[in-house]
Amino acid sequence: MPKAAASRSGKPIKRRTKKDPNAPKRGLSAYMFFANEQRENVREENPGITFGQVGKLLGERWKALNEKQRAPYESKAAADKKRYEDEKAAYNAQEEEESS
DNA sequence: TGAGTGATTGTTCAT
């Protein structure tokens, strides 16, 4: 069976803000792009619903989409990830420079 | 070499 079943190990992941000096932030996630577009549509159809509703509703329909529908989001996620590769590379070089 | 770990991303909402 898979190691990480649902999300990861099963820990209530806690949100943590910055932590490193030049933290080479990772790439966004498909959900981030999806939420970017859905937030307008979801909130537009539910003018007045609170984060509790939107947040959950958003996640539900996020998977409700077909692979093709998530494709454009995953596509951006992959592109964003590459973006992270750049900062991570710069973070590596910069780190060395500063270290020196 | 392989494993998993943590860190991060963005929305909305409230305080």
Next chain:
DNA sequence: ATGAACAATCACTCA
């Protein structure tokens, strides 16, 4: 300003 559900991620680090 931040955190919290919602979901994905996935590159990094370590022995």
